[in-house]
Each structure stands twice: as structure tokens, then as C-alpha cells.
Amino acid sequence: MKKKFNSLKEFYSYQSNNTIMKSKILVGYGSCGIAAGADKVYDTFESEIIKRSLKDIELIKVGCLGLCFSEPNVEIIINGLPDILYGKVDEKFAVRIIDEHIINKNIINHNLYDKPYIDLFNNKES
Amino acid sequence: MNNNVILVSNNSPHLYDKFQKLLTEKNLINKYQLKKFNTFGLNTYTSIIKIYPDKIIYVDSLENDIEEIVNDHLINGKIVKRLLYKNEHKNYLKSGPLPIYHKQLRLVLRNSGLIDPESIESYLSREGYRALAKILNNTTQDNVIDEIKISELRGRGGAGYPTWLKWNFTKQAQSDIKYIICNADEGDPGAYMDRSVLEGDPHSVIEGMIIAAFTVNANNGFIYIRAEYPLAIKRLEKAIKDAKEYGFLGKNILGTNFSFDIEIRLGAGAFVCGEETALISSIEGNRGMPRPRPPFPSTKGLWEKPTVINNVETLANIPLIILKGGDWYNKIGTEKSKGTKVFALTGKVKNSGLVEVPMGTSLREIIYDVGGGILNDNKFKAVQTGGPSGGVIPEDKLDTPISYESLNELGSIMGSGGMIVMDHTDCMVDVSKFYLQFSVDESCGKCSPCRIGGRQMLDLLTNISEGKSDESIIEKIEAISSAMQKASLCGLGQTAPNPVISTLKYFKDEYIDHIVNKKCISGKCKSLIVFEIDKNNCIGCHLCAIKCPVNAISGGKKEIHYIDQNKCIKCGLCFDACKFNAVIKS
Numbered sequence: 001m002k003k004k005f006n007s008l009k010e011f012y013s014y015q016s017n018n019t020i021m022k023s024k025i026l027v028g029y030g031s032c033g034i035a036a037g038a039d040k041v042y043d044t045f046e047s048e049i050i051k052r053s054l055k056d057i058e059l060i061k062v063g064c065l066g067l068c069f070s071e072p073n074v075e076i077i078i079n080g081l082p083d084i085l086y087g088k089v090d091e092k093f094a095v096r097i098i099d100e101h102i103i104n105k106n107i108i109n110h111n112l113y114d115k116p117y118i119d120l121f122n123n124k125e126s
Numbered sequence: 127m128n129n130n131v132i133l134v135s136n137n138s139p140h141l142y143d144k145f146q147k148l149l150t151e152k153n154l155i156n157k158y159q160l161k162k163f164n165t166f167g168l169n170t171y172t173s174i175i176k177i178y179p180d181k182i183i184y185v186d187s188l189e190n191d192i193e194e195i196v197n198d199h200l201i202n203g204k205i206v207k208r209l210l211y212k213n214e215h216k217n218y219l220k221s222g223p224l225p226i227y228h229k230q231l232r233l234v235l236r237n238s239g240l241i242d243p244e245s246i247e248s249y250l251s252r253e254g255y256r257a258l259a260k261i262l263n264n265t266t267q268d269n270v271i272d273e274i275k276i277s278e279l280r281g282r283g284g285a286g287y288p289t290w291l292k293w294n295f296t297k298q299a300q301s302d303i304k305y306i307i308c309n310a311d312e313g314d315p316g317a318y319m320d321r322s323v324l325e326g327d328p329h330s331v332i333e334g335m336i337i338a339a340f341t342v343n344a345n346n347g348f349i350y351i352r353a354e355y356p357l358a359i360k361r362l363e364k365a366i367k368d369a370k371e372y373g374f375l376g377k378n379i380l381g382t383n384f385s386f387d388i389e390i391r392l393g394a395g396a397f398v399c400g401e402e403t404a405l406i407s408s409i410e411g412n413r414g415m416p417r418p419r420p421p422f423p424s425t426k427g428l429w430e431k432p433t434v435i436n437n438v439e440t441l442a443n444i445p446l447i448i449l450k451g452g453d454w455y456n457k458i459g460t461e462k463s464k465g466t467k468v469f470a471l472t473g474k475v476k477n478s479g480l481v482e483v484p485m486g487t488s489l490r491e492i493i494y495d496v497g498g499g500i501l502n503d504n505k506f507k508a509v510q511t512g513g514p515s516g517g518v519i520p521e522d523k524l525d526t527p528i529s530y531e532s533l534n535e536l537g538s539i540m541g542s543g544g545m546i547v548m549d550h551t552d553c554m555v556d557v558s559k560f561y562l563q564f565s566v567d568e569s570c571g572k573c574s575p576c577r578i579g580g581r582q583m584l585d586l587l588t589n590i591s592e593g594k595s596d597e598s599i600i601e602k603i604e605a606i607s608s609a610m611q612k613a614s615l616c617g618l619g620q621t622a623p624n625p626v627i628s629t630l631k632y633f634k635d636e637y638i639d640h641i642v643n644k645k646c647i648s649g650k651c652k653s654l655i656v657f658e659i660d661k662n663n664c665i666g667c668h669l670c671a672i673k674c675p676v677n678a679i680s681g682g683k684k685e686i687h688y689i690d691q692n693k694c695i696k697c698g699l700c701f702d703a704c705k706f707n708a709v710i711k712s
């Protein structure tokens with residue numbers, strides 16, 4: 001989508017369409033994540049989403065959370081469940097995340113990590 | 127959907143088991159998702175329990191408390207107040223946003239890991255470009271300077287110079303043409319904070335640059351970034367393109383009469399090119415060599431025009447200060463060092479990674495609470511900050527609150543934020559040799575104290591590590607150090623002796639051990655170790671001789687073996703191979 005703000009007024013009246021509540025898969029895709037295999041994990045999510053024609057789910061490449069020791073890190077945001085961060089995700093685990101967490105809404109009891117800080121803007125849970 | 131979730135920290139598996147037992151007994155186990163999670167507050171709390179959707183955190187609960195949580199909270203909906211997380215401001219926090227029990231505070235990394243760095247919409251959804259709009263809407267240049275002044279933000283590139291002062295010099299300088307430069311050279315070994323910011327949230331840096339440009343009347347900007355950061359470059363390029371399309375860069379930004387553009391310049395990866403005057407000369411197309419200051423770039427910089435040059439992290443702070451106010455920012459940190467600092471925590475630490483903490487956090491909190499402690503629970507020996515310009519800090523100084531001043535007092539520096547943890551297997555002579563070697567390799571050679579002094583000092587250190595020295599060597603090192611500090615042209619040469627001086631200060635015994643006893647207890651200095659065969663233990667199995675890569679071990683089957691010291695390269699393979707403890711390392 002192309003958008004040019006020609007004035008401050010236009011900018012202020014603009015509502016980013018990014019706030020719609022969709023389920024999200026955030027894959028840590030900085031240099032550290034990629035070095036640990038985040039690219040393969042991302043590709044797995046992408047093909048699984050297509051294969052199962054999952055709707056209303058957004059797959060996003062994000063930067064580094066700072067937890068380089070547990071890369072690749074993947075965060076799952078689903079309405080109603082706490083945001084969950086999984087560390088050391090590989091391709092097989094990615095498929096499990098789709099099956100169990102995204103589809104069945106069951107958090108997987110494996111490699112869960114605490115987010116190490118609180119979100120400055122949303123001020124929701126860590 | 128079963129959205130009742132109980133998360134129990136992994137440092138208290140018995141609490142998890144207890145939950146499982148009680149929930150099963152009470153037939154509730156299918157009503158809850160009970161899970162374990164890895165946490166970082168391991169040294170702060172014995173346990174952390176989070177309950178959703180109520181968003182309640184209990185800390186330091188004991189096994190006996192679990193029954194109360196299950197009965198009162200889960201079954202009767204009554205929060206167990208005495209177990210609630212407490213912080214210094216409030217007695218306890220009830221439901222609502224979860225409290226910050228972590229030591230980290232993410233200002234610079236506020237979006238990193240949360241947004242899609244290649245999507246400007248993603249940035250906009252998190253207050254992106256609001257700070258820019260705010261200043262264009264109703265702020266004067268002086269207001270911006272005042273706000274930054276109130277915040278007391280200081281440069282994160284190493285020297286800690288007040289940002290507002292720098293901007294003010296450039297603002298006041300008379301010139302039609304002025305420049306903004308973002309220093310993304312990041313050459314310290316072990317540092318990758320700036321790369322992560324640029325990879326995770328490029329727009330925050332761009333927005334910071336635009337605000338700087340507005341404030342000082344600059345119309346052109348450069349981001350000087352090392353070519354070894356392809357992903358950061360790619361994301362920056364996309365971000366600049368999108369910002370132009372959206373009207374945040376280019377002519378008449380957001381319909382105002384302010385115009386500003388940014389170009390990327392690739393550095394070739396020389397450490398000295400991170401020094402501001404060398405960087406400027408590199409952008410101008412000349413060899414990246416420092417020149418004497420004054421004049422400072424703020425009045426006479428790129429192509430002799432007034433130039434603001436700031437570090438990536440400094441710039442990423444700017445939009446936040448404008449949005450939340452200088453007062454808000456000023457409340458974070460210590461008396462003279464405000465805000466947060468990002469560190470790249472590496473070395474012998476469990477949770478290596480990027481860490482952002484408020485100034486004033488202690489080194490111990492960073493290494494143990496955030497970093498999870500020393501790898502393999504080894505003994506901590508020292509932490510190195512500031513890279514080749516910094517120094518080491520020993521155990522008894524770990525409680526020092528971090529600030530520009532406190533680290534200087536300890537003989538190290540804040541630097542750009544590399545933090546390397548060392549344990550008993552690290553040799554301090556070897557460490558200082560490593561950093562000095564780096565500075566010698568990276569010296570541009572323009573001035574002799576750095577070019578010749580560095581080389582001589584490295585030779586002296588090499589002599590120490592090879593056992594070819596006597597006690598007079600320490601005086602020589604001190605003399606060269608002081609000459610380099612005083613007479614070098616730029617920061618590289620002036621600070622290159624720091625790693626040596628600080629290791630000498632805190633670990634002199636270890637130097638003496640090398641010099642007098644010709645011993646390296648950590649076994650890092652190869653010349654000082656000898657591998658020998660113990661005649662009493664050797665049964666002549668010949669295994670060591672088979673392993674030795676240089677055929678230094680002789681002896682037939684069932685005969686006592688012998689190591690030829692002239693051939694031995696001290697690889698230690700024989701030591702590891704022998705099953706009879708017949709190879710001795712000394």
C-alpha cells in the first residue's frame with residue numbers, strides 16, 4: 001500500500017491498519033536468528049499456513065529480542081491466551097506449534113521463555 | 127478455548143509438580159493449561175507463577191503456598207495478596223498490566239523483536255513518526271534542544287558527550303549547508319548492539335536523524351555503516367525508501383517547508399573509521415585517517431560544514447525523548463548518566479545476548495540476574511567492558527552501579543557496549559594481548575606513539591606470555607602506556623593501553639606468576655606449559671603417540687614413552703588421550 005502524507009493533518013487523521021487483532025507468529029529474524037536457522041523455521045511456518053489454508057494469521061519477521069542464546073525465537077500471539085515465546089525452535093517444532101498452539105490453542109510445554117522486559121507502549125504483560 | 131493458563135518458572139519444578147498433583151486431585155487439571163517457562167529473574171526470586179487470564183504474578187511462593195493459591199485463587203477467585211509481586215512504588219499490584227519484575231528496561235530496543243522492521247506500517251502502529259509530527263506541528267528548534275537538555279542524554283558511541291550541546295553548536299554555526307551523520311561503524315570486537323537496532327527497528331534511527339536535522343537546520347544526512355552488515359543495510363534501504371514514499375523524508379516533509387534526505391555510505395570495516403574525523407574523511411572519499419580536533423565536526427565537519435555525528439543508539443533514543451518528554455527520560459538512570467544502555471553480553475555467561483538496562487544497574491545484576499550467571503557454574507573472574515579501549519573489572523567491583531563515571535573510575539569505560547564475561551579458564555595476560563593485538567592491527571599508522579608504542583608493548587606482552595621477561599618489564603609497559611595515552615592523535619592510540627593497564631591493576635599477581643615463576647595457571651599461554659610423561663604411570667600403550675599430530679612422542683609398545691619438547695606444539699591431545707594419567711601438564 002502506498003500512502004503519502006501531504007500534511008500534518010493527514011498524518012494525524014491516519015489510523016494504521018496494523019492494529020487489527022489477528023493471531024500473529026513472530027519469528028526472530030535478525031542476524032543471530034538467521035545464523036541459528038530462523039530462515040528454515042520461517043519457511044516451515046509459511047508452507048504450513050498455506051498447506052492448511054489458515055486464515056487470519058499473520059507471519060512476521062521481527063528483529064532481535066536479545067535472547068541470542070535461545071535463537072531461533074518464535075512468539076505466538078493469540079487473542080485470549082498469554083503471548084508465548086518459544087526458544088530454540090526448529091522445523092519440527094514449528095509444525096507442532098501450528099498443530100497444537102495455533103490450531104488447538106494448547107500451549108506446548110517445551111522451551112517456553114519469559115520475555116525479559118515489559119512492552120513500553122502496550123504495557124501489557126511481559 | 128481453554129484460556130486458563132498457569133505458568134511456573136523452571137527454577138521451581140517442585141511447585142509445578144505440586145500444582146499438577148493438586149489440580150489432578152481436585153479434578154481441575156483439564157480446566158487449566160499448566161506449563162513451565164524459563165525465566166531470567168533466577169537470582170531475584172525463588173519462583174515466579176503467572177496466572178492468566180487474571181494476569182497475576184506470585185513470587186517466592188513455597189510448596190505450602192500452592193494449596194492456598196489453588197483453593198483461594200483458582201477455586202474461590204480470591205487473590206493471595208501476601209504472595210503478590212511487590213515493587214518499591216506500590217505495596218502490591220493487582221490485576222492489570224503485569225509488573226516489571228525484570229531488570230531490563232527497553233527504550234532503544236522498544237520495538238525490536240515486536241515489529242516487522244521492513245514494514246513502515248508496523249512502526250507507525252507503535253507511535254512511529256509521532257515525535258517528528260509533534261515537533262513539526264508546534265515546536266521550535268530551541269524547544270527540541272531544551273527537551274534533549276532536560277533529558278541529559280549523552281552520546282552512546284563511547285565518549286558520553288552531552289547530545290544537546292553537540293546539536294547546539296551545530297545549530298548556532300553559520301552555514302547554508304549542514305549535515306547529520308549516523309555512526310553505524312561498530313567496530314569493537316564483541317559488540318553488535320547497533321546492528322541489532324538497525325536490523326530490528328531501522329525507522330527509530332531514521333526518525334532520530336530527521337529530528338536532529340530539523341533542530342540544526344540540516345538538509346542532508348548520511349548513515350555510515352560497515353559493509354559486513356548486509357541485513358541491516360537492506361532493512362535501512364527499505365526503511366529510507368518507505369519513509370520517502372510516506373512523506374517523512376525528502377522535500378517538504380509532511381507538507382511543511384522542511385526538507386531532508388538520507389544516503390547510506392558503506393564503510394570498509396576498519397575500526398579507526400568509527401572515529402568521527404576518520405569517518406568523515408572516509409565519506410569524503412579519502413583514506414579513513416583521524417585528524418586533530420579542534421575544530422570539532424559540530425562546527426567544521428563533513429566537507430568543512432557543521433556536522434552532527436551521533437551513534438545509532440543515541441539517535442534511537444531521540445523520538446522517545448520527544449514523545450515522552452525530557453523529564454520522563456531524566457528520571458531513569460543515575461545522577462549523571464541518564465536513560466538506559468544496551469550491552470552485548472557475551473563470553474562465559476549462560477544467557478548471552480542483547481541486554482538493555484537502566485543506568486545504575488550493577489554489573490552483578492546484569493551478569494547474574496539477566497545473564498543467568500556463569501556458564502557451567504564456573505568461577506567468575508572478570509568482565510571486560512569497552513572493548514579494545516576498555517578494561518577488565520574484577521569480582522569485588524561487581525556491585526558498582528553502571529555509569530560513565532563509575533566505569534571510568536574502575537579503569538574501564540562504558541564504550542559502545544560490549545561486555546565479555548571471563549572465568550577462571552581465561553588468562554589476563556592473554557586477554558590484554560588479544561585486545562592490544564587488535565589495536566595494533568587497526569592502528570592507521572598516522573602517528574608514532576600509537577604505531578610504534580603499540581607494537582613495542584605487544585612485543586613486551588608476548589615476551590611475558592612466553593616466559594622471556596623479568597620484573598623490569600612492568601615499568602617499561604607503564605612508560606609506553608603513558609606515552610601512548612598522552613601523545614596519540616586519536617582515541618584509538620590513547621585508549622589502546624587500557625586493557626593492559628587495568629589487567630595489571632587488578633591481576634598483577636598473575637603477571638608476576640608469568641614473569642617470575644614462568645607459570646600460566648589457566649593454561650592459555652602455550653609457551654609456559656610443558657607436557658611430560660610420568661615414568662611411573664606410563665604403561666606404554668602408545669595411544670598418546672598415535673594422537674600426537676607432530677610425532678613428538680617416541681617409544682615402542684610396552685616401553686616408557688618420551689615427549690620431544692622441541693617438536694611439541696602443546697596441543698594437549700596426548701594429555702586428553704592418556705587413560706593412565708601418565709601425561710603431566712605443568
Ligand SMILES: Cc1cc2nc3c(=O)[nH]c(=O)nc-3n(C[C@H](O)[C@H](O)[C@H](O)COP(=O)(O)O)c2cc1C
Binds near residue numbers: 399400
Ligand atoms: C577508534 C575509535 C573508534 C570509534 N568507533 C565508533 C563506532 O564504531 N561507533 C560510534 O558510534 N562511535 C565510535 N567512536 C566514537 C566517535 O568518534 C564519536 O564520538 C561518536 O560517533 C559520537 O556519537 P555520540 O555522541 O552519539 O556518542 C569511535 C572512536 C574512536 C576513537
Ligand code: SF4
Binds near residue numbers: 416573576577616617
Ligand atoms: S592514534 Fe593510532 S589510529 Fe589514531 S591517528 Fe594515531 S596512529 Fe592512527
Ligand code: SF4
Binds near residue numbers: 689695696
Ligand atoms: S601436547 Fe600435542 S604435540 Fe605435544 S606431545 Fe602431546 S600430542 Fe604431541
